[in-house]
Amino acid sequence: QxxxxxxxxxxxxxxxRLSCVASGFNFRAFDMNWxxxxxxxxxxxxxxxxxSGAYIHYADSVEGRxxxxxxxxxxxxxxxxxxxxxxxxxxxxxxxxxFLDMDVWGNGTTVTVSS
Amino acid sequence: xxxMTQSPATLxxxxxxxxxxSCRASHSVNIDLAWYQQKPGQAPRLLIYGVSTRAxxxxxxxxxxxxxxxxxxxxxxxxxxxxxxxxxQQYNKWPLTFGGGTKVEIK
Numbered sequence: 140q141x142x143x144x145x146x147x148x149x150x151x152x153x154x155x156r157l158s159c160v161a162s163g164f165n166f167r168a169f170d171m172n173w174x175x176x177x178x179x180x181x182x183x184x185x186x187x188x189x190x191s192g193a194y195i196h197y198a199d200s201v202e203g204r205x206x207x208x209x210x211x212x213x214x215x216x217x218x219x220x221x222x223x224x225x226x227x228x229x230x231x232x233x234x235x236x237x238f239l240d241m242d243v244w245g246n247g248t249t250v251t252v253s254s
Numbered sequence: 255x256x257x258m259t260q261s262p263a264t265l266x267x268x269x270x271x272x273x274x275x276s277c278r279a280s281h282s283v284n285i286d287l288a289w290y291q292q293k294p295g296q297a298p299r300l301l302i303y304g305v306s307t308r309a310x311x312x313x314x315x316x317x318x319x320x321x322x323x324x325x326x327x328x329x330x331x332x333x334x335x336x337x338x339x340x341x342x343q344q345y346n347k348w349p350l351t352f353g354g355g356t357k358v359e360i361k
């Protein structure tokens with residue numbers, strides 16, 4: 140399973156770091172992803188990182204503002220978010236890649252950007 | 255970017271009836287197509303990958319078909335636990351993209 144944390148209320152322009160801790164599988168063998176869901180909306184892929192961390196992809200909407208990283212020694216995935224705006228308000232899910240589809244999802248952590 | 259379009263947005267179905275959900279890609283995604291189910295307040299759950307392969311533990315009443323740009327998720331004989339929102343996702347090209355979802359509701 141994967142468990143996200145780090146969400147909360149942040150002011151526009153602020154920063155936040157999300158974490159995701161994995162258990163029950165060999166974390167270092169899997170690519171990982173962040174997917175978000177704005178209130179009442181559909182799913183939006185945010186970022187992906189390969190198992191070694193060598194390759195990273197971002198959605199255009201977050202490129203240059205968000206940074207994905209991982210620490211395989213700690214079975215952990217991170218998302219550093221900066222220059223946050225109202226459009227970043229969402230539930231953020233950590234998800235394991237089976238291939239580039241996603242077979243293990245956390246329950247999500249909520250990020251609210253508001254003054 | 256490959257745009258994924260799902261139809262209909264809402265599908266009203268009686269229990270034990272079948273349902274057919276559609277997903278269309280703006281460009282071919284080959285067979286790199288997955289379906290997810292999401293219930294209110296829950297995380298998405300992978301149902302189908304590779305167009306037609308059921309994920310672990312997914313009942314046989316869920317089936318997927320299609321190729322290229324047009325895909326279908328079929329649910330035969332809907333059970334109460336199947337009323338949910340369903341999303342398709344392409345993973346053929348970056349950025350990964352999801353469809354807008356189809357809500358399957360009780361008629």
